[in-house]
Amino acid sequence: MSDRSGGSDRSVRNDELAGLFEEFADLLEARDVEYKPRAYRLAAENIRDHPENVAEMARQGGEERVGEIDRVGDAIAAKVVEYVETGTVEELEEARADLPVDMAGLTSVEGVGPKSVASLYEALGVEDLDDLETAAREGRIQEVSGFGPKTEENILDNVDFARQTQQRQLLADARPLAEDVLAHVETIDAANRWEVAGSLRRWRATIGDVDVLVASEDSEAVVDGFTDWPEADSIIEAGTNKASVRSRGIRVDLRVTDPEEFGAALQYFTGSKAHNIRVRDRAIDRELKVNEYGVFDVSDVEDPDSGQRVGEKVAGHTEEEMYEALDLPLIPPELREDRGEVQAAADGDLPDLLTTEEIRGDLHCHTEWSDGRNTVAEMVAGAEERGYDYVAITDHATGPGMVGGVGVEDDDLEDQLAEIREVDDGSDIRVFAGVEANIDSEGEISVRDSLLERLDCVVASPHSSLDGDGTDRLVRAAEHPDVNVVGHPTGRQLNQRPGLDLDVGELARAAADAGTALEVNANPNRLDLRGGAVKAAIDAGATIAIDTDAHRPERFDLIRYGVHTARRGWAERDDVLNAWSLDDVESFLGL
Ligand code: DGT
Ligand code: CA
Ligand code: CA
Ligand code: ZN
Numbered sequence: 061m062s063d064r065s066g067g068s069d070r071s072v073r074n075d076e077l078a079g080l081f082e083e084f085a086d087l088l089e090a091r092d093v094e095y096k097p098r099a100y101r102l103a104a105e106n107i108r109d110h111p112e113n114v115a116e117m118a119r120q121g122g123e124e125r126v127g128e129i130d131r132v133g134d135a136i137a138a139k140v141v142e143y144v145e146t147g148t149v150e151e152l153e154e155a156r157a158d159l160p161v162d163m164a165g166l167t168s169v170e171g172v173g174p175k176s177v178a179s180l181y182e183a184l185g186v187e188d189l190d191d192l193e194t195a196a197r198e199g200r201i202q203e204v205s206g207f208g209p210k211t212e213e214n215i216l217d218n219v220d221f222a223r224q225t226q227q228r229q230l231l232a233d234a235r236p237l238a239e240d241v242l243a244h245v246e247t248i249d250a251a252n253r254w255e256v257a258g259s260l261r262r263w264r265a266t267i268g269d270v271d272v273l274v275a276s277e278d279s280e281a282v283v284d285g286f287t288d289w290p291e292a293d294s295i296i297e298a299g300t301n302k303a304s305v306r307s308r309g310i311r312v313d314l315r316v317t318d319p320e321e322f323g324a325a326l327q328y329f330t331g332s333k334a335h336n337i338r339v340r341d342r343a344i345d346r347e348l349k350v351n352e353y354g355v356f357d358v359s360d361v362e363d364p365d366s367g368q369r370v371g372e373k374v375a376g377h378t379e380e381e382m383y384e385a386l387d388l389p390l391i392p393p394e395l396r397e398d399r400g401e402v403q404a405a406a407d408g409d410l411p412d413l414l415t416t417e418e419i420r421g422d423l424h425c426h427t428e429w430s431d432g433r434n435t436v437a438e439m440v441a442g443a444e445e446r447g448y449d450y451v452a453i454t455d456h457a458t459g460p461g462m463v464g465g466v467g468v469e470d471d472d473l474e475d476q477l478a479e480i481r482e483v484d485d486g487s488d489i490r491v492f493a494g495v496e497a498n499i500d501s502e503g504e505i506s507v508r509d510s511l512l513e514r515l516d517c518v519v520a521s522p523h524s525s526l527d528g529d530g531t532d533r534l535v536r537a538a539e540h541p542d543v544n545v546v547g548h549p550t551g552r553q554l555n556q557r558p559g560l561d562l563d564v565g566e567l568a569r570a571a572a573d574a575g576t577a578l579e580v581n582a583n584p585n586r587l588d589l590r591g592g593a594v595k596a597a598i599d600a601g602a603t604i605a606i607d608t609d610a611h612r613p614e615r616f617d618l619i620r621y622g623v624h625t626a627r628r629g630w631a632e633r634d635d636v637l638n639a640w641s642l643d644d645v646e647s648f649l650g651l
Contacts, residue, residue, distance in 0.1 A: 071290065072115035072144055073308065075233075078108035080143065080152060081136070086163050087155040090178035097174075102131045107140075109614070118144040162188040169222040170557050171214050179206055189226075193219045221558060228266035229310050230554060232584030232621055235260065237310055238270050240291060248285035250278040253322055257329035258313075261393045263624035265587040266554055269304075269311040271329055279316035286314045321353045323378040328352035334398035335391075342386050342402060348374070355385040394627040399595060411630045416623045418639045421450035421489075422616055424496065424519050424547055424579065424607030429468045429476050430455035432611040436476075436483045436491075442613025444489050449642045452492035452517040453480050457507045468495075473511055490642055492516035492649070496547060501525040503536030505543065512542035517649055519579070519607075521547030522560065530560030531567055538571040538578075544649055545605045545637075546571065548581040548588040556585075564593045568600035575648065577605040577637045580629075582622025594629020603648070604629075605637040 085100035106129055107114050117125045118141045126137040139149045159178060165188055166177045172192075180186040183204045184195050192215060195201050201212040238256045245254045251274045255261070258271030276282045279301040287298050292305035292312075301316045317325040328336065328351065336350075343350040347359035354376030375385035383390050388405045392413055395401040404410050426432030427439050434442075436453055443451035455468050455476065468476055477493050484491035494517035498506035505512070505520050512518050520543045522530060530550065538546050549567070552559025571578050578597050581588045586609075589597060594604060606622040608615055626636060633639045637648060 071113070074110055074114050075108050076308065077114055077140060077143065078104040080104075080149065081107065081139075083163055084149075084152050084155060086167060086174040086177075087152075087159055090159055090163075090174035091155075092175070099131070099133070100136070103129075103133075103136045106131045109612070114140060115144045160187065165189050165222070165226055166192060168226055168555060169215060170218045171211065176207075179204060189219060189223050222555075226555065228268055228555065230584050231260070231263060231265055231267060231587070232618065233308070234267040234270055234310055235621075237291075237308055237312070238272065241270065241272055241289065241307075241312055244289045244291070245272065245274055245282075245286065248274075248282055250276045250281035250285065252276055252319060255326055257326055258331060261330050262332065262396055263394050263621075263628060265590060265625065267310075269313055272312060272314045273322070273326055273329055274314065274316050275319040275322035276316050277319065282316045283314070319377070321376045323380070323382050324350075324354045324376040325352050327379050327382045330393050330396060332397050335396035335401070338398055338402040339386065342388075342406075346386065348385065350382070350386070355382055392627065394591070394624060395630065397591070397628065399592070399630075411632050413627045414623060414631045414633050414636055414639060416620045418633050419448075419606065419619055419623065419636075420640065420642070421448045421452075421638045421645065422607055422610065422619065423452040423492070423494070423517055423545060423605050423638055423645075424454050424581070425451065425610040425616070426455050426496075427453060429472070430496075434612055436479055439610070439613055440483050440487050440489065440491050442610075442616055444487065445613070446616050448489055448616075450490040450492060450638075450645060452494040452519075454494035454496040454517065454519045457495050457497055473507075477514065490646075494518060494544075496521060497543075498523050499533060499537040499546075501533065503533040505537060505540050509542065515542070516651055517545070518543050519545045519547040521579075522549070522551045526551040526557060526559055528561065529563075531563045534560075534562065534567050535570040538567065538576040539574045541574075543574075543576055545577045545579050545607070547579045547607070548583075548586050548609070549578055550588050550590075550593075552586060552588050552590075554585055554587065559588065562593070564589070564596040565600045568597040568602035571597075572601035572603070575650075577603040577648070580604055580606045580622045580626050582606055582608045582618050582620075582625070584618060584621050587621060587625045589625075589629070591625050591628025594626050594631060596629075598629060598631060598635050603637050604631055604635050607638070 081100045081104035085097040089097040110129055114126060123137040123141050126132060126140045127134055143149050159181060161177055161181050163177060166172055167174060184200055186192050186195055196212050196215045201207050202209045238260055242254055245251050253275040255273050257273050259267050260270055274282050283298055283303045286303055287295050291307045294306045296304040296306060303314045305312050340350050349356045349358045349371055354373045356371030357374050358371035375381040380390045391401050391405050422443060425439055427434055427436050440451055458469055480491055480493040493515050495507055495515055496519045499520050499522045520537045534546055534549055537543055550559030550562055578589060580594060604626055606626055608618045610616050637645060
């Protein structure tokens with residue numbers, strides 16, 4: 061955080077402010093402060109989601125203006141103004157000095173919360189992940205009161221995962237950043253073509269760094285313009301034709317290429333490495349050579365000095381041309397993971413990938429009946445605004461296994477059902493009455509059958525016991541006659557927990573036989589099923605449902621992350637339930 065000084069001339073994003081209050085909440089919770097941590101977290105959430113720039117509001121209208129945001133009281137509004145004006149919050153600095161640890165890093169270990177962090181700091185001086193791992197290896201953690209051998213073992217199991225994932229950013233954080241970078245590049249006169257490359261262009265769920273490629277005849281002017289980007293918090297390096305900066309904690313690599321080589325560079329830097337190796341092998345078979353500068357015919361040209369074959373350039377200006385030189389159609393970036401795409405392209409068997417525009421509804425969302433923010437009518441209006449034909453309201457039901465969740469009580473489900481029917485009657489789109497039931501550790505569904513039978517769309521998802529093999533449990537849930545969709549099947553939380561192990565083929569065959577769809581949950585923290593699993597599920601005959609799990613109407617927009625994840629799994633329109641017409645969806649749901 062040291063390179064992020066505030067100050068009135070610098071733009072402060074809502075998520076930066078939200079991050080401060082989340083860190084503050086953790087530090088206070090660690091010190092057993094009551095009430096405030098929860099207040100700070102709620103405020104953080106509302107600041108993050110606020111449609112206006114909150115720092116700008118603070119500049120223009122002071123505390124009073126900021127205090128108008130839901131859940132942001134006077135004390136918090138004052139801190140926002142303090143941060144915007146001075147670049148720090150004194151009380152936060154005091155809390156950091158009181159507990160000088162890498163809070164985000166340590167709490168990224170599954171099972172380690174702010175209070176454990178404080179205990180381990182006091183007892184053993186643990187400040188970061190390395191200290192934590194050493195202490196666990198030396199058996200010192202189980203000696204600390206409140207910890208035992210089981211916790212220590214758990215820490216050892218999870219510390220690597222935490223370290224590895226701490227470095228990676230969520231797709232939904234990196235994408236908007238990359239879009240901002242491109243909007244800035246567009247203002248640089250010397251830039252004539254630009255594109256994101258790397259894992260971001262392939263829409264991987266997590267991103268190591270953002271790669272941006274620009275074609276220009278004047279690379280130094282592009283590098284200068286790029287490093288002047290106001291959103292850059294620090295410049296990591298700047299050369300004649302490449303530069304790296306950090307913004308919002310994410311590294312952005314820029315490369316400038318000759319316009320004639322832009323397609324070649326784009327192909328090369330999009331990756332994946334494994335895909336590029338396949339492409340290179342195909343080139344070799346054809347006496348061609350592929351690199352980041354182009355495709356070269358090396359069949360008969362030899363450099364008289366070196367004896368090396370240099371080759372005549374046959375492609376490089378565009379990516380299409382690159383693939384065409386290898387007798388291939390352009391392979392969509394999401395497929396470039398070496399899952400058979402080069403062979404499929406050669407055979408003319410590339411899938412006709414689903415697009416976001418083809419999505420016609422969302423079958424999993426929440427309202428204030430459980431932990432959502434809005435009424436049924438507001439969520440339906442949101443779906444209608446997106447141009448959808450249908451939406452399913454699927455609040456959590458309380459019941460065994462819903463740990464700490466807010467759910468609709470069994471009796472209230474009747475009332476909610478009545479409300480949904482009423483909204484449906486008054487709406488231009490079809491509103492399915494549903495529920496998100498819990499799948500317990502044995503594969504039982506948490507809602508009684510007599511109610512499930514009366515609902516249109518039942519999503520069942522695992523929310524607890526999310527380790528080990530989950531295949532049998534999910535097969536059982538998928539085979540339940542009233543379950544229509546298995547929600548976020550592995551239960552993974554990106555950068556937090558890996559989720560259940562699954563034999564996706566087996567689950568998909570059972571789901572296909574039972575007429576149950578498997579979800580790609582589009583929430584950027586989940587993206588579950590992941591791309592590779594989607595491919596296995598489709599190959600085994602399953603139908604996919606791509607749902608946002610929205611807890612407020614704006615979140616329906618996250619659908620694109622689910623669509624691109626499904627594209628990584630080669631999904632076509634016919635594979636995806638909510639790309640079907642209302643009639644077809646109704647018959648799938650047995651209505
Ligand atoms: P990331 O950033 O870890 O999420 O993943 P990528 O795929 O964006 O990887 P990155 O940023 O290291 O490099 C971008 C692309 O450049 C990568 O996908 C493929 C290409 N590339 C980088 N290094 C090599 C290499 O040594 N060999 C080959 N064939 N390609 C490479
Ligand atoms: Ca990258
Ligand atoms: Ca890179
Ligand atoms: Zn949900």
